[in-house]
Amino acid sequence: METKEDISCAIVVVAAGRGERAGSPGEGPKQYRRIGGRPVICHTLDRFATWAVETGQKPIFVVVIHPDDEALFENARASLTAAHDMIVVHGGETRQRSVLAGLKALTARQPSHVMIQDAARPFVDHDMLVRCQEALAAGHAAVLPAVAVADTLKRADSNSHVTETVSRAGLFGAQTPQCFRFDAILSAHEGAALSGRSDFTDDASIAEWAGIPVTLVEGSPDNFKLTTQRDIAMADQILSQTALPDVRTGNGYDVHQLVEGDGVTLCGVFIPHDQKLLGHSDADVALHALTDALLATCGAGDIGDHFPPSDPQWKGAASHIFLEHAAAIVRERGGVIMNADVSLIAEAPKVGPHRNQMRANLAEMLGISLDRCSVKATTNEKIGFVGRREGIAAIATATVVFRG
Incomplete structure (x- = not known):
């Protein structure tokens, strides 16, 4: 036996x-x-x-x-x-x-x-x-x-x-x-x-x-x-x-260097400034972090896997392309995007006057209601590379319910 x-x-x-x-x-x-x-x-x-x-x-x-x-x-x-x-x-x-x-x-x-x-x-x-x-x-x-x-x-x-x-x-x-x-x-x-x-x-x-x-x-x-x-x-x-609901949360983090320039793009909003963000695309650090957060909810890699910075076709590209691509992947895999939250960490420029437009942009890109989109900003109390105005960082969280 x-x-x-x-x-x-x-x-x-x-x-x-x-x-x-x-x-x-x-x-x-x-x-x-x-x-x-x-x-x-x-x-x-x-x-x-x-x-x-x-x-x-x-x-x-x-x-x-x-x-x-x-x-x-x-x-x-x-x-x-x-x-x-x-x-x-x-x-x-x-x-x-x-x-x-x-x-x-x-x-x-x-x-x-x-x-x-x-x-x-x-x-x-x-x-x-x-x-x-x-x-x-x-x-x-x-x-x-x-x-x-x-x-x-x-x-x-x-x-x-x-x-x-x-x-x-x-x-x-x-x-x-x-x-x-x-x-x-x-x-x-x-x-x-x-x-x-x-x-x-x-x-x-x-x-x-x-x-x-x-x-x-x-x-x-x-x-x-x-x-x-x-x-x-x-x-x-x-x-x-x-069945228990299949609710997943993804996190994303990104940072881009600040150099001399005429403005930065954050959440799809161009803000005039005496510096710009350095990157292969438009360097929208907020959308990059949120793209990674969405991809994380279904184990689909990160932004670099889908849009390699070595690929010349993405040079200067608007980052909404990346975010909308990630949202499409989530939906193809049965996900429903419930919430998107972005925290920007920067000494300047001021984000507050542009927050509502940023939220509206996220809602349009993701196809969700405005009340499901949050944008916050804080300084780094003049500490570290952010405090020295050498770069801007973003932390993003996405919540997705998967139904198959």
Whole structure:
């Protein structure tokens, strides 16, 4: 008998389906619909990733997607909250072919076991995964989480007339992840493909066909598959009621040297002055700091990554370009900008007379209301480089709520 520590378990997430019953084609495949503010597939992947962290494992993920969904998946991937060692492959015309593609992608890694999961089951729970893992460690080659059928079952004829009541004894509803010894299920899938059969509805049925004993473990009634539009709406309601809001705060700091000149630009406002700020762009230290703050809320690097000072195209550029670019990145990743706060540290010029225009500029650049924009200024009490009027510094804070 193996222990849980002896098992190297890969995760194959099947996400190549079209989901015709989940709504109109214009709404996209169900695995990319948003529930609780994030795509369905992100919830599914993160459930496994957090389970792996809890149990001290480092599984490799194989995500099988439709060839037409590469952009959808990459956009969804940005909403993952946990780290994943991931391979992405294209699926086939049927679920059976898609799973085989996912398994073949693992041959170089040779895990001892594999869990095969439907992307549209976002409520898989950690306790059930532990039960599956323990059953694999006990030596079972195939493990199927299942829930006993509770409803009375009827058989009907082609005219929808009931012909008999079917006994529920020994009947179970199969769920995923369906878990297997890797070499056994890969061989079974390859055998099924060679046989020409393509009517298997799940991986456990392929294991049964190949003569692999399948052992049941207790599933979870909450681990339902999202099939219809109503399922997606219900899942969204569940997650919206239970999920903590994803509120993130980013900080930015920037400083630019003052040299002899005729004025400075701060928050997009040109203020006449006997000095100017030195920089590759217009050196708007306030907007640079705020750009970094926004990028920080989604781990998108800093202003130098997006607008290198070595690039001649940004020489003398207006810094609102940088801030608006950062705001667009935040929105593309599901963020809603809630607040922007800038503190300027300078001995001169005076910021107070220009503060309202600065706030109005921030509101326009970020597409938020004026009351969500704050600009403050202070001197450095003649201490340090700021006190000696050698430079101006800015500290910025941005608050963003992410909804996927």
